[in-house]
Amino acid sequence: MSLVNFTTREITCKIVYYGPGRSGKTTNLHYVYGRVPETRRGRMVSLATQTDRTLFFDFLPIDLGQISGFSTRFQLYTVPGQVYYDATRRLVLQGADGVVFVGDSQARQLDENIESLQNLQSNLLEHGVDVRTMPLVMQYNKQDLPAELILTPAELDDALNFRSVPSFPADALHGRGVFETLKGISELVLKRLATGSPAS
Amino acid sequence: MTTALNPRFTFETFVVGAANRLAVTAGRTVAENPGSAYNPLFIYSGSGLGKTHVLMAIGHAAKVLAAQLNIEYLTLDEYVEAFHAAIAAGQGDAFRRRFQNVDVLLVDDVQFLTNRKEMQAELLRLTEALQQSGHQIVLASDRPPAEIADLDERLISRFSGGLVVDIGVPDYETRVAILRRKAEERGSSFQPGVLETVAKTEYPNVRELMGGLNRLIAFQAVSDMPINEEAVRKVLGMPSAASPAAVSSTAASPTAASADEFSQFLSDVTVTVGKAVEAWRARVAEAVMRWEGEGYRTGRLSKLLDQETPAAVDEAITAYVQDVEKLKSLEAEVAVLDPQAAGDKVFRDPDRVAEAEATAAKIRDGAAPPPAPSGAFPLDSFVAGPSNDVALNAARDVIGKPGKKYNPLVIVGRSGLGKTHLLNAIGLELAKKKNAIVACLSTQQFVDELIAAIDGNRVDWWRARYRRASALLLDDIQLLAGKERTQEELFNLFNQFLDGDRQLIFTAPAHPNTLEGLEERIVSRLEGGLVAEISDPDKELRRNVLERVLDHQRVPKEPALLDYLADRPIDSVRSLTGIVQRVVEAAAAQDEPVTAGLARDVLEGAPAPRRTTGLRTSGIVVSSAGGVRSREKMVWDWPASSDRVIEDLR
Numbered sequence: 001m002s003l004v005n006f007t008t009r010e011i012t013c014k015i016v017y018y019g020p021g022r023s024g025k026t027t028n029l030h031y032v033y034g035r036v037p038e039t040r041r042g043r044m045v046s047l048a049t050q051t052d053r054t055l056f057f058d059f060l061p062i063d064l065g066q067i068s069g070f071s072t073r074f075q076l077y078t079v080p081g082q083v084y085y086d087a088t089r090r091l092v093l094q095g096a097d098g099v100v101f102v103g104d105s106q107a108r109q110l111d112e113n114i115e116s117l118q119n120l121q122s123n124l125l126e127h128g129v130d131v132r133t134m135p136l137v138m139q140y141n142k143q144d145l146p147a148e149l150i151l152t153p154a155e156l157d158d159a160l161n162f163r164s165v166p167s168f169p170a171d172a173l174h175g176r177g178v179f180e181t182l183k184g185i186s187e188l189v190l191k192r193l194a195t196g197s198p199a200s
Numbered sequence: 201m202t203t204a205l206n207p208r209f210t211f212e213t214f215v216v217g218a219a220n221r222l223a224v225t226a227g228r229t230v231a232e233n234p235g236s237a238y239n240p241l242f243i244y245s246g247s248g249l250g251k252t253h254v255l256m257a258i259g260h261a262a263k264v265l266a267a268q269l270n271i272e273y274l275t276l277d278e279y280v281e282a283f284h285a286a287i288a289a290g291q292g293d294a295f296r297r298r299f300q301n302v303d304v305l306l307v308d309d310v311q312f313l314t315n316r317k318e319m320q321a322e323l324l325r326l327t328e329a330l331q332q333s334g335h336q337i338v339l340a341s342d343r344p345p346a347e348i349a350d351l352d353e354r355l356i357s358r359f360s361g362g363l364v365v366d367i368g369v370p371d372y373e374t375r376v377a378i379l380r381r382k383a384e385e386r387g388s389s390f391q392p393g394v395l396e397t398v399a400k401t402e403y404p405n406v407r408e409l410m411g412g413l414n415r416l417i418a419f420q421a422v423s424d425m426p427i428n429e430e431a432v433r434k435v436l437g438m439p440s441a442a443s444p445a446a447v448s449s450t451a452a453s454p455t456a457a458s459a460d461e462f463s464q465f466l467s468d469v470t471v472t473v474g475k476a477v478e479a480w481r482a483r484v485a486e487a488v489m490r491w492e493g494e495g496y497r498t499g500r501l502s503k504l505l506d507q508e509t510p511a512a513v514d515e516a517i518t519a520y521v522q523d524v525e526k527l528k529s530l531e532a533e534v535a536v537l538d539p540q541a542a543g544d545k546v547f548r549d550p551d552r553v554a555e556a557e558a559t560a561a562k563i564r565d566g567a568a569p570p571p572a573p574s575g576a577f578p579l580d581s582f583v584a585g586p587s588n589d590v591a592l593n594a595a596r597d598v599i600g601k602p603g604k605k606y607n608p609l610v611i612v613g614r615s616g617l618g619k620t621h622l623l624n625a626i627g628l629e630l631a632k633k634k635n636a637i638v639a640c641l642s643t644q645q646f647v648d649e650l651i652a653a654i655d656g657n658r659v660d661w662w663r664a665r666y667r668r669a670s671a672l673l674l675d676d677i678q679l680l681a682g683k684e685r686t687q688e689e690l691f692n693l694f695n696q697f698l699d700g701d702r703q704l705i706f707t708a709p710a711h712p713n714t715l716e717g718l719e720e721r722i723v724s725r726l727e728g729g730l731v732a733e734i735s736d737p738d739k740e741l742r743r744n745v746l747e748r749v750l751d752h753q754r755v756p757k758e759p760a761l762l763d764y765l766a767d768r769p770i771d772s773v774r775s776l777t778g779i780v781q782r783v784v785e786a787a788a789a790q791d792e793p794v795t796a797g798l799a800r801d802v803l804e805g806a807p808a809p810r811r812t813t814g815l816r817t818s819g820i821v822v823s824s825a826g827g828v829r830s831r832e833k834m835v836w837d838w839p840a841s842s843d844r845v846i847e848d849l850r
Binding site for chain 2: 036
């Protein structure tokens with residue numbers, strides 16, 4: 001799926017929220033869903049277990065209308081975070097135009113974050129995509145938790161953001177940083193329009 | 201000192217309506233006969249209704265008719281200023297002489313004479329002098345002479361001695377006409393209904409109406425999409441007609457900055473896309489969107505987008521726009537002559553300008569023919585039998601001697617017996633004759649055309665179109681019921697056709713004298729010709745029809761099958777064709793030959809064995825057991841198939 005189709009004058013951005021289990025990917029989507037006017041969003045598809053863990057994936061289509069003559073759509077996906085759903089993650093990642101890595105700021109979750117980041121890298125490679133070429137932003141979620149439990153954005157940058165991609169502290173539950181993150185990834189993705197290298 | 205006449209203010213550019221007709225007529229008369237018709241002419245109206253326009257138009261018109269005339273336009277203030285300057289320079293007499301030599305003097309804003317006694321005296325003197333020497337004076341004011349405060353009695357009687365006319369607020373229709381003309385002058389076009397919405401606003405004067413139009417033009421110039429009625433309400437601050445519809449993203453963007461997170465995000469993305477999309481692509485895409493929105497084909501522009509770096513993009517867009525403009529003007533021209541022809545899609549395809557020109561030329565020449573009979577109903581495919589031989593013979597007579605033998609011919613019979621077929625077949629045969637113009641259409645279309653003609657004020661043109669015809673064939677005449685105006689028009693056509701021995705043919709479900717809602721004079725004329733009935737199909741006709749249909753379907757005509765089908769209880773040729781179709785389809789589904797036995801099975805119970813594949817089922821079997829039962833777990837709206845993810849369960 002390419003980013004832009006000139007024949008039909010459509011721009012379609014597939015953005016995947018990636019990260020360890022319980023880091024808040026679905027919460028991000030829920031917040032976005034709640035802020036998008038009804039006329040502009042499709043139904044959010046969410047497949048969750050009894051305990052609200054994402055089983056397969058979440059999907060939220062957003063229609064931004066006509067921009068510069070192009071009908072512009074965003075498709076936001078989350079992957080299931082739990083380790084054993086790797087196949088699903090790989091499939092969701094297919095054709096992504098950009099990735100938001102939602103990290104859990106809790107200090108005790110650092111290993112999970114690192115593991116998930118490595119998993120992202122290897123899954124992208126499975127699709128023949130080098131993580132260095134994929135538009136990527138980091139979101140450090142749960143920054144609202146007591147300071148003694150979490151790492152600061154700077155510490156997380158040191159630990160996770162070795163590529164120095166844009167990173168955003170967030171509290172997805174209350175919406176802080178959610179749209180900033182979305183905007184950050186959108187800019188990276190849409191810049192590709194100019195360089196003319198559609199992600200595939 | 202005096203103001204030059206504004207070249208835009210002529211009678212040609214002044215939209216005349218009930219509210220200003222008198223003023224315009226008087227103005228034209230004065231321009232044609234300066235000094236002799238109405239002198240002085242005094243025009244008054246509220247601000248912004250066109251006083252100045254009419255004054256200047258009089259000047260222009262007079263100049264056109266007699267170029268040597270000395271014409272001056274000035275406002276009262278300018279007059280006062282000039283007078284003071286002249287007095288100060290000691291040139292009072294020269295000033296008076298100068299104005300007394302003007303052939304047509306146009307003075308605007310006379311209401312400012314209030315409290316200017318010396319000017320009133322001066323103007324009185326000038327008016328008298330001009331009148332005596334047969335020169336014209338036209339005055340304009342925002343109120344009638346008697347209401348100008350403190351105005352000298354002699355001036356009031358002098359002004360009122362000529363003609364005093366007022367210009368009122370234009371009515372809705374005039375407002376629409378003004379808006380259309382002004383929009384056109386400015387090269388702007390709007391979606392249907394937009395200008396009408398503006399006109400519905402009760403503007404106190406035309407100037408403010410123009411202000412509203414200006415806002416729309418400006419708004420449309422910066423907007424991605426042609427504005428619609430709802431956007432008009434927003435732009436003009438009118439109350440919304442419905443719940444606020446989705447406004448284009450650009451329309452929303454000015455307020456986005458202060459709005460919620462999503463709007464902020466949207467405006468950020470808009471900026472990013474604007475930067476990222478190559479400028480030429482955005483221009484082409486915007487052009488495509490604009491013209492698509494107006495209903496034009498944009499294939500030519502879309503092709504540009506498929507290229508990497510096309511040359512001369514702007515030239516291509518300009519050429520496209522020129523073609524569209526050409527089509528627009530052709531369409532507008534045609535719309536006046538023939539509203540229905542204007543709907544032709546040739547006027548919406550900039551790649552077919554030449555064709556559109558040819559079509560317009562044809563219509564312009566008045567050669568636009570009335571609707572012709574359909575080629576789908578040739579006479580030789582009309583199946584004959586005893587039940588329709590009267591009608592068919594009458595048809596042959598009519599074809600042989602149109603207008604002479606049976607006029608009118610009325611074919612009656614129930615639905616599905618072939619009335620429309622026979623009507624069109626006769627039409628096709630008549631059309632083969634030299635110089636024949638056969639009008640053959642449904643009564644509904646006839647009524648619709650008349651309504652469109654009335655709407656477009658083109659009834660004369662519409663009449664002429666039918667009067668030219670050498671034969672008029674109307675299907676389903678019963679639809680005239682209650683359509684008084686159409687009956688009136690048809691009555692007149694009827695008489696003309698009968699007088700000119702031109703053929704009239706109608707179809708109806710029953711004898712005309714049993715149809716309700718038709719006027720007596722129409723009924724008596726219909727009954728005055730030949731009413732030929734087509735009755736339920738007889739066996740011979742059925743066999744003939746069957747043979748033809750089976751031939752057409754390439755099915756062997758077994759005598760047993762023919763006998764069986766011909767004996768089925770049916771009441772029309774259409775239903776006979778229908779049952780044959782059913783049998784043939786069933787045979788195809790079961791992969792069996794069409795036989796009498798199979799036909800019996802299909803038509804009399806013994807249901808054909810169900811197959812899981814075939815035309816009638818999708819082949820998808822939905823199991824009620826198993827699957828996801830919980831509502832929360834159901835996916836109601838799946839993403840597009842290309843985006844769908846299939847879980848690999850382990």
